[in-house]
Each structure stands twice: as structure tokens, then as C-alpha cells.
Amino acid sequence: MKKITILFLSVLTLGLSVASCSSDDDNDGASASVEGKWELSQEGAIVGGKEILVDAENGSCGKDTYEFTNDGKVKETTYYSNDGKCEAETDNGTWTKNGNTLTVKFTGDTQGDSYEIEVSSNKIKLKETYTEGGQSYTYVYVYVKK
Known part of the structure; x- marks a missing residue:
């Protein structure tokens, strides 16, 4: 019983400390x-309700990046190996963020891609969910500030 009381008080204290933070300090994404x-650090999926992430590897080529500017522009650079030679492909477009939804629309896209986003000062986690054949899949990408 003593352990339950301590656990309850700990959770209550944590809840009150989070609730007492000012909105200026809000960092919930x-x-x-x-x-x-931002540079790609990890990638994975949600499997059986659990997030499974692995380190992003691209051999000797660079890691993929997103660059978001304050005027709503985005540049994505994707690196790949072509016959042993590293090459980069760049796409430009626009971005908007509404709550915890990030929408990225590249030049030529008619709809754009929407992600559930979690943001901190040094990390972005993007979750992309789609349905195929009646089955839902969620991919997860973690980027770190460069």
C-alpha cells in the first residue's frame, strides 16, 4: 500500500509541475x-502498437535532410549511391504546421504529405500513416538539428 501511495503522489506531483508551466515554455510539438x-537520425515503424526505430544508415553518402525556413519554404535533400558514387537529389516546396500536423508540399505535388509531428529544440519526430489494402501502416522518421 505504501508503494501505491508513493507512486500516486509521484504521478500527482509530476502532473502538477507540468500543468504549472507557462505557455511560453510549452514544448509539446x-x-x-x-x-x-534537420538531419535524418533514425527511422522505423509502429508495429503491434510499439515504435521500432533503427539508426539511419546511408553508407558513405550523406544523411537525408530537411531545411525549413521561417517564410514557409522547405528543401529536402536525399542522398543515394549510384554505381558507387554518392549523389544528392533536392526537392523544394512549402510547409505548414497546424497543431501537431506538419504538411509538406513539394513543387509538382497536388496534395502534399501530412505527418504527425513531435518537436523539441533539437529533435523532430515525424509519423506518416497510410492505408493499403485495408491495413494501416505508420512509418516514423527522427531528425536531429544540424
Whole structure:
């Protein structure tokens, strides 16, 4: 019983400390800024309700990046190996963030891609969910501030 009381008080204290933070300090992904250059660090999926992530590897080529500017522009650079030679492909477009939804629309896209986003000062986690054949899949990408 003593352990349950201690656990309850710990959870209550944590809840009160989070609730007492000012909105200026809110960093729940809804108000944190995505502006800056971000490098892919981990990728994976949600399987059986659990997030499975592995380190992003691209051999000797660079890691993929997103660069978000304060005027709503985005540049994505994807690196790949072509016959042993590293090459980069760049796409430009626009971005918007509404709550915890990030929408990225590249030049030529008619709809764009929407992600559930979690943002901190040094990390962005993007979750992309789609349905195929009646089955839902969620991919997860973690980017770190460069």
C-alpha cells in the first residue's frame, strides 16, 4: 500500500509541475519551431502498437535532410549511391504546421504529405500513416538539428 501511495503522489506531483508551466515554455510539438536544418537520425515503424526505430544508415553518402525556413519554404535533400558514387537529389516546396500536423508540399505535388509531428529544440519526430489494402501502416522518421 505504501508503494501505491508513493507512486500516486509521484504521478500527482509530476502532473502538477507540468500543468504549472507557462505557455511560453510549452514544448509539446504543437508550439515548438521546426525552422532550421534537420538531419535524418533514425527511422522505423509502429508495429503491434510499439515504435521500432533503427539508426539511419546511408553508407558513405550523406544523411537525408530537411531545411525549413521561417517564410514557409522547405528543401529536402536525399542522398543515394549510384554505381558507387554518392549523389544528392533536392526537392523544394512549402510547409505548414497546424497543431501537431506538419504538411509538406513539394513543387509538382497536388496534395502534399501530412505527418504527425513531435518537436523539441533539437529533435523532430515525424509519423506518416497510410492505408493499403485495408491495413494501416505508420512509418516514423527522427531528425536531429544540424
